[in-house]
Amino acid sequence: MFKRLVMVMIFFALGFVPQFGYAQTVRISYSGTSGQNLTFWVAYEAGLFKKYGLNTELIFIAGGSTNIQGLLANEIGFAHIGGSSPIQAILQGAEIVILASSYGLMPYGLVTGKTIHSPGELKGKRIAIARLGGIEEVAVRFAMEKLGVGTRNVTLVQSGPDVVRIAAVESGAASATMLAPPQLFAAASRGLNILADLGSLKVNYPTSTVVARRSYLAQERPVAKKFLMAFVEGLHLYKQKKSFAIQVLQKYTKLSNQEILSQTYDYFAKNTALVPLTDPAAVQNGLPTDKPSGRKVEEFYDNSLLEELVQEGFVKKIAKEIR
Numbered sequence: 001m002f003k004r005l006v007m008v009m010i011f012f013a014l015g016f017v018p019q020f021g022y023a024q025t026v027r028i029s030y031s032g033t034s035g036q037n038l039t040f041w042v043a044y045e046a047g048l049f050k051k052y053g054l055n056t057e058l059i060f061i062a063g064g065s066t067n068i069q070g071l072l073a074n075e076i077g078f079a080h081i082g083g084s085s086p087i088q089a090i091l092q093g094a095e096i097v098i099l100a101s102s103y104g105l106m107p108y109g110l111v112t113g114k115t116i117h118s119p120g121e122l123k124g125k126r127i128a129i130a131r132l133g134g135i136e137e138v139a140v141r142f143a144m145e146k147l148g149v150g151t152r153n154v155t156l157v158q159s160g161p162d163v164v165r166i167a168a169v170e171s172g173a174a175s176a177t178m179l180a181p182p183q184l185f186a187a188a189s190r191g192l193n194i195l196a197d198l199g200s201l202k203v204n205y206p207t208s209t210v211v212a213r214r215s216y217l218a219q220e221r222p223v224a225k226k227f228l229m230a231f232v233e234g235l236h237l238y239k240q241k242k243s244f245a246i247q248v249l250q251k252y253t254k255l256s257n258q259e260i261l262s263q264t265y266d267y268f269a270k271n272t273a274l275v276p277l278t279d280p281a282a283v284q285n286g287l288p289t290d291k292p293s294g295r296k297v298e299e300f301y302d303n304s305l306l307e308e309l310v311q312e313g314f315v316k317k318i319a320k321e322i323r
Helices: 002-013 035-045 064-072 084-091 135-146 162-171 183-189 214-219 221-240 242-253 258-269 280-286 304-311 314-321
Strands: 026-030 056-060 078-081 096-105 109-112 126-129 155-158 176-179 193-197 204-213
Touching: 026 035, 026 064, 026 221, 035 056, 035 096, 035 204, 035 221, 035 242, 035 258, 064 078, 064 084, 064 096, 064 204, 084 096, 084 135, 084 204, 084 280, 096 214, 096 221, 096 280, 096 304, 109 135, 109 162, 109 183, 126 135, 126 162, 135 176, 162 176, 162 183, 176 183, 183 193, 183 258, 204 214, 204 221, 204 280, 214 221, 221 242, 221 304, 221 314, 242 258, 304 314
Parallel strands: 026 056, 026 078, 126 155, 126 176
Antiparallel strands: 078 204, 096 204, 109 176, 109 193
16 A cells, blocks of 8 residues: 555656656656755756756655655656665665765754753654655664664654754654754754754765666666766766856755855765765665675675776866866
């Protein structure tokens, strides 16, 4: 029943109409409106996928696990999501693979209501997350253990997008939530407390990943390579053209506060990789420690296409062109 419901959600998000024949458009998706998605949006808004011969349709599908379902249903070619969802899917036997990782730190802050000032006050309370199994849940679990609260002493409530979770904390429906910039900064400007900043701990984690099906990669490797060429050029454009990046960030987040938008750009840009090779250590940190899987970390990602682009001189060429 749940799987059927998820597929209905995906079909509505895609404006699904049954298609007969070959689809020329490559559907690409993203799972949230936090700042780690900006590089993906920049590549799209700059027309870089089209530049490399791909007619892309960009779709917002909330939640990493829902995007995974879209990939497995072959309704999406590539998804830009947090690493927790593909890692969990692969552990469960899904033919998913991480092709790129542009941001490898945990950027989340634990935001609480105005009446909560210490970690111990969260015991027995509700913490709002976007979706169970997503990166916010990973962040909450990590924060609760680091702060000595323990995840078993709080209740995780699936609540949806950032703005909904902020409203839940403000209204008292939830005592806390996990947010990444820009909404982390927006929440602070509204008087909410930032109890812990995981970004300051510099924890390696595959926060921004591009994922696809292994069978799709095998069948459409040239398409995947073109996609990554556009994405890599987008990363360079993002780093060099702050004003354009902020315009894109404003469009997708619907925020108008220029100070918060600039803060968000600076927060992510300093640690965003120009060559988004997946770091094995980051993937290792994403694996569950309570139930060792016995899987080799190399089974979760494939850097071969990006390594080809480096060896062929593509990255060096782009770096010279975009200055």
